Amino acid sequence: MGLLDNLKAKIGPAKDKVSGLAQQHEDRIQHGLDKAAQTVDKRTKGKYSDRIQSGTGRAKGAVDRFTHRNDPGGPGEAGTTTPPAGPPPAS
Numbered sequence: 001m002g003l004l005d006n007l008k009a010k011i012g013p014a015k016d017k018v019s020g021l022a023q024q025h026e027d028r029i030q031h032g033l034d035k036a037a038q039t040v041d042k043r044t045k046g047k048y049s050d051r052i053q054s055g056t057g058r059a060k061g062a063v064d065r066f067t068h069r070n071d072p073g074g075p076g077e078a079g080t081t082t083p084p085a086g087p088p089p090a091s
Contacts, residue, residue, distance in 0.1 A: 023067045033059050
């Protein structure tokens with residue numbers, strides 16, 4: 001086993017514990033992200049509103065993926081998403 005494998009084996013239980021805590025407090029995390037975004041937006045006088053909203057949305061998405069990664073059929077489940085609809089094949 002290499003160094004990277006040893007690190008992954010040791011970090012695995014901690015990652016599961018953090019995921020469980022994040023699931024318990026998901027609503028508080030989301031609220032904290034919203035509050036931080038409002039504070040930053042207010043202090044920058046709305047100059048970066050679109051970037052702040054984009055970053056907040058990405059952070060919320062990451063939290064959602066992290067907290068629901070063990071759910072069957074959840075966002076973290078491989079092979080459960082449908083591919084995006086593309087243009088029809090040319091004949």
